[in-house]
Amino acid sequence: MPEPRPPAIILMDPQLAENIGSAARVMANFGLEDLRIVRPRDGWPLERAWVAASGADWPLDNARICRTVDEAIGDLQLIYAATARPRETQLPVFTPRQAAAELLSASGEGLRTGIMFGPERAGLETADIALCHGILTVPVDERFRSLNLAQAVAVACYEWRAGILDAPRQAFAHNIDPPVPAEAMIGLFEHLESELDDAGFFHPPEKKPSMVRNLRVALGRARMTDQEVRTFRGVVTALSRGRGRVLAKRAAALAARKAGEDKG
């Protein structure tokens, strides 16, 4: 059995070149190499990232620099958000060890996986968390919760490697089809939300972001297969066209009644 493919590390809006470089270094320490960076604050490339990587150049040399989260996670099928447990989202919460076990199992099944980290000060946006399938929470002491970004990456990567070394090498056999890549789910979300917008669903408008988020989390948890996504897009289409037909019917009935009144 080949070595399972390690998860991608996705850094959302990182601020400090040193943290990006330190993250690359510790990725290399634990056998990870697929780094994706969304909107690095100070642009790219950043010389100080390479200095901090201290020779672990390859995650930086091959880093995928993205403008949007969709671009960064499009090909991934299982993504965990590294963050303190957020109250807003109904996602399962894992310790780093549990998350590593899940990622390892998924990777053993041939899925492409990733772990998403937020920027240094603010942490992950809930909209980005809503694109993930679970929360990875590092068990920090309540008295000092502020974990350095590269240290959070270190703990997650360490657990990945510890999991590989611990895991009995077993062949995975599953009867279910693999979940789709994130881009397919994002396509479904946007289709649905656009139809809901047209339908005046997001009311009042200021509530729209949280309504979108809750929808995405709930659907995301379903870990849909390709067939299921196609089915659901069909559902959205059918419902929205159905609504059009209902409206047309009502309009026709109204017109007919009006015509009758005119005659009478």
Added chain:
Amino acid sequence: MPEPRPPAIILMDPQLAENIGSAARVMANFGLEDLRIVRPRDGWPLERAWVAASGADWPLDNARICRTVDEAIGDLQLIYAATARPRETQLPVFTPRQAAAELLSASGEGLRTGIMFGPERAGLETADIALCHGILTVPVDERFRSLNLAQAVAVACYEWRAGILDAPRQAFAHNIDPPVPAEAMIGLFEHLESELDDAGFFHPPEKKPSMVRNLRVALGRARMTDQEVRTFRGVVTALSRGRGRVLAKRAAALAARKAGEDKG
């Protein structure tokens, strides 16, 4: 049952203030606070350490700054050396998780524990490793072994905390007496080595450091109780006085023979 007392973190000859500060920060993240620094290269205090600690000031404010390793570990009863597996020493090698379990168990019995880290480039001296009771090895990828000091501290501290959260809280009950603090073992080592020096044991002289090391490791593994250390010091004293008596006897015999020859 009270929270077990976390291990002390001992940094031997650290070079960079940033690493000391980052170590303090991640110690605070995982509930550790007893920091001991042996010969910080750039002196002490170092403002950049406090900057890197990012608010986790207390391990730095209360850090014990030491000139020697003996001073730093004198009160500790169980110490692990964080290092790649060294071929020279016959100490048990643990993963960070196994080491955390051992430390937690020892701490639950009331022992004072510590984890020792070497300087950034060179790593721990074998003479310092020889004062420890086991090796903690972070499972890095062979292709990039160079782990940042603060990242190594992070993994060790993380496992300590994960162990606390996982461990079923059980009362420990042991019939054996606790092992002595390191200072008592160092006293025994020095006593023994001084006597061996006088006896011309360390020959050729350039082999002395490795001979000392091997002795210390072997004795250290015994995890002696107070009574046993006193017994062993008695052994050393008895043997060296005994050797004195043998020498005196030989000298007397030689003198007597010489006197006889002079007479004859």
